[in-house]
Amino acid sequence: MSHIQARDFFRYTINGLRAQRLRSVLTATGIAVGIGAVVLLTSLGTGLHHFVLAEFSQFGTNLIAINPGKVTTHGISGALISNVRPLTIEDGEALGRLPQVLDVVSVVQGNAEVTGGGRQRRTTVYGVGAAAPRVWNIGVATGRFLPDDPPRAARAFAVLGHKVRQELFGSTQALGMRVRIGGETFRVIGSMESKGQLLGFDIDDAVYIPTSKAMALFNQESLMEIDLLHATSSSSAAVAEQIRKVLQSRHNSEDFTITTQEKMLEVLDGVLGTLTIAVGSLGGISLLVGGVGILTIMSIAVNERTGEIGLLRALGVERSQILTLFLGEAVALAAIGGVVGLGLGIGGSRLFSLLVPALPSHTSWGYVIAAELLAILVGLVAGVLPARRAAGLHPVEALRAE
Amino acid sequence: MIQLQHIERVFQVGDEEVHALSDVTMSAESGEYIAIMGPSGSGKSSLLNILGLLDRPDGGSYELDGLRVSGLNEKEQARIRRHKIGFVFQFFHLVPRLTAFDNIALPLKLSGMTREERQTRVTAALSAFGLGNRAQHRPDQLSGGQRQRVAIARATIMQPSLILADEPTGNLDRHAGVEVAEILEELNHQGITLIMVTHDPDLGRRAHRRILMVDGRIDHDSSRTRT
Amino acid sequence: MQLNDILLFSMRAATANRGRTLLMLLAMTIGVGSVVVLISLGDSARRYVIGEFTSLGTNLLIVLPGRSETTGGPPPLLGGTPRDLTLDDAMALSRAATVRRTAPIIAGSAPVSVGNLEREMMVLGSTSELSEIRHLDLAQGSFLPPGDPTRAQAVCVIGMKGRQELFGRQAAVGQWLRIGDRRFRVIGILASSGVSLGEDLGELVIIPVAAAQSLFNTSSLFRILVEATSPEGMEQTRHFILETIRARHQGEDDITVITQDAVLATFDRIFRALTLSVAGIGAISLVVAGIMIMNVMLVAVSNRRAEIGLLKALGASQRQIMGLFLTESAILSLTGAGIGLLLALLGMRLAAFLFPQFPLQLAPWSPVIALAVALFTGVVFGVLPAHRAAVLEPVLALARR
């Protein structure tokens, strides 16, 4: 009751494939193209995934944002534009007194013309507090950031973003110079490091002034946002609950929206993961066609090798062994195609990164292994029908076929 | 060693039933040399297929070495084919993409023998059948006689107790045919039961026992007339 | 050989091996079907978004306060500016010949209540002209009355969903509701519900612009919508708006004007690119199908050596043999494409039936694309096998089976 040795079995299979070299190569190529597409597309998807997550998580996962207004079913709340129940600097201060909260920034944003150094530029103006560099994780290049003045009586200091500094003062000294923003004069006390683009927004094209000054400048009563960092020892959800309690007691209603970075990253992670899988499955269509290719070629092989099957049966090969033999061939075709496809996909995504450095790609081993397993599965499924037909052949009939 | 009782084999062709074998009863002792003869379509191959467990009878029973094999399942029948029975066909049935060596080694591989063991046995078989310098040739590079010798080598490599040959010389010229017959007879001398279908009366005469088939029945059995 | 003889011959050859032929058709069907479906989905999405944007109004220009200097960067969609865009600015814009209508807009969020029921809702302050510019339909009552925009009448128009949540089954028109600390009388209900570019019309409350100014205690407008008289007048109107506001703002360029057709063109471009990439991904499967056709045709050639040899012995030229095999692969791929197209059509019909809110249909030019691509695939991948058949030596072809 001996069984054919695995190595011999393998040899016989490979021998079958090599005898029809061109045919096997073409069939495997079909699978290779499919797997290559899946790997390349998931690499791009994963790359984008990592890129976006990295952009967001540079703020740290212990960031929480509070906006005025209750976000309804979709999109941004109108309360960001105007509202009757403002979010105030005092709200921000109250949140700062929570034990778990490390830093708080009260944010107002607007668009204004900045004049200085004999030049002018329309740019984004942020009204913020002293904690902004820590909360937003941006570094000061020269001078210092806004001082920790009393919020309602802040001095007229300005800190320039990298680009604004360049545009207004070029290579000359900016520290100590004066800039005019919407009729008021500010003294430049620092400039920021270049941060580049963040998801399409040029955050270097900005000027930072005290919150209260910006509110006056833009004639606004409400903050647009309060950003805060909490101690990593407590969970975002717990801190968010604390914040909710504080604001609710101050406003007597829940007219604000709390977004934790953790939650946001989670949602983003989910969305991007789904996107990657969706794009990968589009590539999977080719794999399906490749599977049909294996099915066809294996059916042809069973047809052509009917005589051989009859002989094997006459030699005492069991039905199940014939089944395994042809299944083995199908799986080998798919697996070899799969490996080549992995090479194609990984190489393709490398090439892509080289050609378009802006679009990151990242080959995740999880997807690579999944793709190869998928290829093998495709081979298995595509091989079942022909292999069953081969195994079901009557030995006498099969022998007569030659 | 072989005991056939009332074997029936019926093929349904359209509306018609073709009785390839009807009420075939015969037995054979170990070491016999039997020639099955008869006109074309008389059921010779059908009988051989049933003897070789390649086909199941529609009726009757078959005992091989005291075992009722007609009732065995597919897997057990395959095992018996592998170990007890060797086939030789008119059209050789060699695997075209395998070399002579690999064709002969096939049954050994199927039974899970290691490479080293195979090597010695196949090499011995090759030289025994005068194919020593043909080991790496594929069937299309061999003559008909050489092909049939490879096929016989393959049929005997597992040292079966029964060799079934269906017109082994049908596709060979006279000289090669005699050569093949001599090889088979030599195997028979060594004690292997040999059952051979043939149209060649000369070849038939060389057998110790002749069975004549007509219309799916045993018309004449030389052993029975003798007794 | 006559054309119909060639067709007949190839057809016979293709149908002789039914299982194999069906599998090839299946592969081609999957390829063509997925490409057509993906193109159609992309095209439907494009038409949906463009349609949504067009329904915002015709010949529309949108004025927003603030300006961004980085070219190509996003316009300042949110946030304040030192100098407000005012109601007077808006009124000044209506004085040009190429301007048909203007509507100032103040947007914000405020608690809206009836009795004890309170909901935070999006509040728009505008004028009667908003209804015409945005093609708003009313289910009941009337829109904001025309007249002096600086007069703050205490009336409002509410969306369907808001109506339901605040008034339930009771009649709403003529009733009073409270927005913030002010009282407004409901004079109309918006008919169209659904989402129009991020604004849920169902959850909207529209009040006179002057009332919104005092409600939110602001003089600055969020947007000004300007409708030009004709598409040709758009550019002229844009200039007029920029000039007028600059003159009114002491020579400062502190607004951004977005024209509808520029936005439409951008969306159009984005969606076309998206459709193309998705279809390209789908087309990879066509390549795989092509490889498969090539493979099977190669098998057919080697199986039919004897037949080819015979044809040659009977005097067929290489060209004719080549033609026969190419015709066979073309027939296969075209038939597959036809079935794929049909399935895609059915699929899109089904999708349209399941999601009636989206304009899902087969892209008009997809049949042409599908057939062309399939024919191309079939012929390109058919060349190698056909060539092999054509150059077979007749003696060799006849010698072996």
Ligand SMILES: Nc1ncnc2c1ncn2[C@@H]1O[C@H](COP(=O)(O)OP(=O)(O)OP(=O)(O)O)[C@@H](O)[C@H]1O
């Ligand atoms: N698979 C089958 N289906 C239908 N009829 C069959 C089948 N196999 C054999 N037969 C019929 O059974 C009968 C016996 O056939 P068999 O092959 O045993 O004859 P044979 O004696 O070997 O002839 P030959 O000398 O020509 O090889 C014939 O009439 C044949 O037509």
Ligand SMILES: [Mg+2]
């Ligand atoms: Mg016979």
